Amino acid sequence: MKQLWTNGTIYTMEQEGATVQAVLVQDGKIVETGTFDELQVYADDIIDLQGAVMYPGFVDSHLHMIGHGEKLLRLDLTVATSGEELVKLVKNAAAQLQEGQWLIGDGWNENQFTDSRIPTKEELDAITNNPVFLNRVCHHVALVNSASLQLAGVTTGTEDPAGGMIGRNENNELNGLLYEQATSLVSSLFKQEGDSYIESLAQSLQLAIEHMQSYGLTGGHTEEMSYYGHYLNPLTAYHHVVGERKHFRVNLLRHHTVFEEMVTNNAPFNEPFIEPGAMKIFADGSLGGSTAALLAPYANDEQNKGMLIHTDDQMEALIQLARKYNEAVAIHIIGDGAMEQVLQYLEKYPVADGKRDRLIHCCVVSEEQLARMKKLQVILDLQPAFVTSDYPWVTEKLGENRAGHHYAWKTFIEEGFICAAGTDAPIEAMSPFETIYAAVERKKPTDAHEGYDPKQKLTRFEAVKMYTVGSAEAICKEDERGYIRKGYDADFTILDTDLMKCSPEEILQTNALLTVVGGTIVYKRD
Numbered sequence: 001m002k003q004l005w006t007n008g009t010i011y012t013m014e015q016e017g018a019t020v021q022a023v024l025v026q027d028g029k030i031v032e033t034g035t036f037d038e039l040q041v042y043a044d045d046i047i048d049l050q051g052a053v054m055y056p057g058f059v060d061s062h063l064h065m066i067g068h069g070e071k072l073l074r075l076d077l078t079v080a081t082s083g084e085e086l087v088k089l090v091k092n093a094a095a096q097l098q099e100g101q102w103l104i105g106d107g108w109n110e111n112q113f114t115d116s117r118i119p120t121k122e123e124l125d126a127i128t129n130n131p132v133f134l135n136r137v138c139h140h141v142a143l144v145n146s147a148s149l150q151l152a153g154v155t156t157g158t159e160d161p162a163g164g165m166i167g168r169n170e171n172n173e174l175n176g177l178l179y180e181q182a183t184s185l186v187s188s189l190f191k192q193e194g195d196s197y198i199e200s201l202a203q204s205l206q207l208a209i210e211h212m213q214s215y216g217l218t219g220g221h222t223e224e225m226s227y228y229g230h231y232l233n234p235l236t237a238y239h240h241v242v243g244e245r246k247h248f249r250v251n252l253l254r255h256h257t258v259f260e261e262m263v264t265n266n267a268p269f270n271e272p273f274i275e276p277g278a279m280k281i282f283a284d285g286s287l288g289g290s291t292a293a294l295l296a297p298y299a300n301d302e303q304n305k306g307m308l309i310h311t312d313d314q315m316e317a318l319i320q321l322a323r324k325y326n327e328a329v330a331i332h333i334i335g336d337g338a339m340e341q342v343l344q345y346l347e348k349y350p351v352a353d354g355k356r357d358r359l360i361h362c363c364v365v366s367e368e369q370l371a372r373m374k375k376l377q378v379i380l381d382l383q384p385a386f387v388t389s390d391y392p393w394v395t396e397k398l399g400e401n402r403a404g405h406h407y408a409w410k411t412f413i414e415e416g417f418i419c420a421a422g423t424d425a426p427i428e429a430m431s432p433f434e435t436i437y438a439a440v441e442r443k444k445p446t447d448a449h450e451g452y453d454p455k456q457k458l459t460r461f462e463a464v465k466m467y468t469v470g471s472a473e474a475i476c477k478e479d480e481r482g483y484i485r486k487g488y489d490a491d492f493t494i495l496d497t498d499l500m501k502c503s504p505e506e507i508l509q510t511n512a513l514l515t516v517v518g519g520t521i522v523y524k525r526d
Contacts, residue, residue: 008049028518057218057491059471062422069204071426078107083117094128121176138286163309192229201237213523216493216512219249226255243270278330284338293337299399330358384439421466439463490519
């Protein structure tokens with residue numbers, strides 16, 4: 001059956017302002033685009049958009065989908081506005097626990113606290129004897145209590161793991177903070193096997209997909225193959241949820257710890273709905289946790305340049321491993337210190353033809369690094385909402401006069417880089433409308449100023465393009481996704497608002513009316 005979608009504003013994204021009157025769809029593909037008069041004779045069914053606005057399907061280029069679903073089920077700490085309030089939230093949640101049950105929370109951020117105070121381990125100990133694990137918003141730092149440390153066997157004599165640090169006070173006593181790879185000393189204790197566990201992952205995944213579809217998202221590039229026990233646990237959850245229903249498109253980045261095993265075992269995928277992605281590597285931490293690797297020390301901590309997750313030899317070996325299997329890498333890089341480490345090996349071991357390496361975040365980049373990046377086959381996987389989350393406190397960490405480019409999305413586009421947009425959910429809010437607002441306004445809606453570094457503001461077209469064309473280019477699928485064009489997948493995001501013409505405030509008020517994957521409506525707003 002041929003469907004004709006018409007009677008709305010249909011942006012093709014082929015160039016700014018480009019629209020068509022009608023789109024003819026059959027068997028999940030776009031058969032033709034053109035005028036209503038031209039195409040209606042071929043249609044078996046006419047779908048009236050009733051004035052709505054259609055775009056190519058929005059795809060979040062960087063997130064952790066199961067983790068986002070888990071966040072929706074866990075204690076939400078993003079609402080805490082002070083250390084005292086964080087303690088109260090934990091206390092209220094602990095009162096509902098059974099003996100021995102884990103209390104897991106997500107999203108605290110001391111930079112948003114009125115008192116800037118991180119609660120102590122002793123405060124958590126006073127609340128409950130149950131193990132407590134509280135992820136910082138960046139997921140690069142966790143706050144735990146003594147029960148968690150005891151279960152993990154972590155004592156004052158425990159050495160820092162490679163690529164991580166166990167927090168201690170001035171007396172060398174454990175303070176309950178775990179940084180980077182040290183967080184896994186505790187998180188690895190969570191139950192990670194069995195059919196019921198896989199079913200819980202599937203439940204979180206389905207919850208995440210439903211949430212994403214409610215925002216018009218038709219797909220996501222996600223990374224979680226190493227966080228839930230054996231990689232077959234999360235992969236099986238994807239097959240149960242996405243493979244069986246075919247209602248979403250996911251590109252699965254493969255963490256370096258499981259990458260080779262997945263390749264040599266011919267781990268099963270289900271294309272074009274479950275696709276294998278690049279090899280994921282973390283080069284450094286976060287600016288919020290002061291673990292992002294910088295070339296010069298933090299302005300507010302002159303003894304600290306952050307933390308590289310891997311030695312130079314280890315990073316080189318990881319990139320060689322990806323190249324051994326003709327694969328691209330996707331590397332988390334926040335600071336210019338991490339960028340410096342990574343670039344030398346991307347230059348030494350170029351990616352194969354037809355592939356693109358992915359540089360994720362790129363918050364601090366030097367002028368010299370920018371020039372080197374332009375010579376590589378890379379895409380930049382950016383999170384515009386980091387601006388509204390990180391400013392103004394990040395200025396205190398970087399300083400007013402630090403050289404280089406900071407959160408420089410406009411510069412990247414003007415320099416000709418392929419740029420994709422993601423949220424890093426559960427780190428940032430899932431809403432693409434909040435991300436687009438952050439990209440074009442670079443401020444919170446309550447701010448009265450013109451935006452943080454307003455010369456870096458994107459146009460509406462550039463911001464939407466990152467969610468459509470950019471996300472397709474990130475996985476070398478721009479010949480079949482990202483545009484509304486003949487022969488392309490019939491993935492559509494249909495909204496009640498024209499993001500190209502509405503006021504900035506109306507961007508945040510936008511609603512998805514329909515989400516369409518492969519010509520099938522997978523979400524409809526009541």
